[in-house]
Amino acid sequence: MAEPRDHSGDDDAAAEHELRVLLERTVPDLPTPLNRMRQVRDRVRRRRRRRRAVVGAAATAALTAAVLAVGGSLLPRAGGGGTADEAAPEATRDPAAAPERPGPRAKKVTNPDLAGLVVAFPAGWHTVNAPDRPDKGVSSRTYAATTPLTSFDWPCRKSPCMPLRELPADGLFVDFTLERSYQHPAALLREGRRLGPEEILEPDCRTVGGTQAFSGVVGGVPEARAILSVLVCAGPAVTGARLTQVAGMMDSATFALPGGGGTKKGVVTGAPAKADPREKRESAIAPGAQWPGGATAGPGKSAGSREVP
Numbered sequence: 196m197a198e199p200r201d202h203s204g205d206d207d208a209a210a211e212h213e214l215r216v217l218l219e220r221t222v223p224d225l226p227t228p229l230n231r232m233r234q235v236r237d238r239v240r241r242r243r244r245r246r247r248a249v250v251g252a253a254a255t256a257a258l259t260a261a262v263l264a265v266g267g268s269l270l271p272r273a274g275g276g277g278t279a280d281e282a283a284p285e286a287t288r289d290p291a292a293a294p295e296r297p298g299p300r301a302k303k304v305t306n307p308d309l310a311g312l313v314v315a316f317p318a319g320w321h322t323v324n325a326p327d328r329p330d331k332g333v334s335s336r337t338y339a340a341t342t343p344l345t346s347f348d349w350p351c352r353k354s355p356c357m358p359l360r361e362l363p364a365d366g367l368f369v370d371f372t373l374e375r376s377y378q379h380p381a382a383l384l385r386e387g388r389r390l391g392p393e394e395i396l397e398p399d400c401r402t403v404g405g406t407q408a409f410s411g412v413v414g415g416v417p418e419a420r421a422i423l424s425v426l427v428c429a430g431p432a433v434t435g436a437r438l439t440q441v442a443g444m445m446d447s448a449t450f451a452l453p454g455g456g457g458t459k460k461g462v463v464t465g466a467p468a469k470a471d472p473r474e475k476r477e478s479a480i481a482p483g484a485q486w487p488g489g490a491t492a493g494p495g496k497s498a499g500s501r502e503v504p
Contacts, residue, residue, distance in 0.1 A: 302315070322337060341368075356399055366433070367440075386464045388411055393408035
């Protein structure tokens with residue numbers, strides 16, 4: 196005879212199933228929120244912002260540590276990529292400091308008595324105009340020197356007839372004047388003559404300490420039979436650079452056309468005068484040095500002039 200079966204386990208499973216069904220029927224299904232996706236996107240954005248903030252803070256801290264490690268090597272310095280003023284912040288400048296004074300500048304000098312001559316002089320040169328005095332038989336001049344000029348009588352009553360008492364060893368004194376003559380060659384009137392050594396050392400030049408003389412001519416003067424004569428008195432230690440400045444003055448010369456018709460450029464293209472090799476002359480310009488005009492100083496061929504007894 197068969198033994199009866201234990202159905203307690205099956206009863207428990209049936210009871211659990213009935214309870215689940217009862218709960219599902221009792222509690223209704225909740226609907227999905229209308230803005231659920233927007234809330235999800237907002238949460239994603241907030242997480243990204245927090246992540247970026249953390250990464251940015253770490254990068255900033257690393258960069259600050261690197262700058263502190265190299266010290267001031269990243270600061271601008273004078274002589275590098277900019278000037279000292281560019282490197283210094285505005286607040287660190289001393290407001291009581293004196294402003295920087297500009298250096299001497301080139302200037303243009305006009306002499307209406309020399310056919311309206313206008314000459315450009317380099318910085319550091321000193322000039323003065325002596326006016327025409329036809330009643331005294333003297334013509335106008337423009338004087339220039341590398342040293343300050345002094346007052347002088349005009350017309351002169353004694354020698355030296357120049358606004359200079361002493362010429363420095365490396366100094367120059369220049370005399371610009373018009374020379375009118377029917378004997379001037381046509382080529383000289385038209386082309387002028389570049390600066391070169393002069394044979395004669397004037398007594399006035401020798402009196403103030405000059406030992407060398409040079410001369411040149413500016414042609415193209417808008418006046419009949421006139422040239423602009425340029426005479427140079429030089430000290431014993433004059434340099435070729437100084438003489439080049441005089442050549443530049445000659446090249447810059449312009450003249451006023453009659454009747455206010457504008458200006459005319461002077462001409463300095465003719466070859467310099469040739470020195471007489473038979474004359475004994477002295478020079479402080481080193482052998483091989485060149486002065487404006489292309490001539491070269493050397494033994495027996497110098498930039499100086501013989502003295503007039």
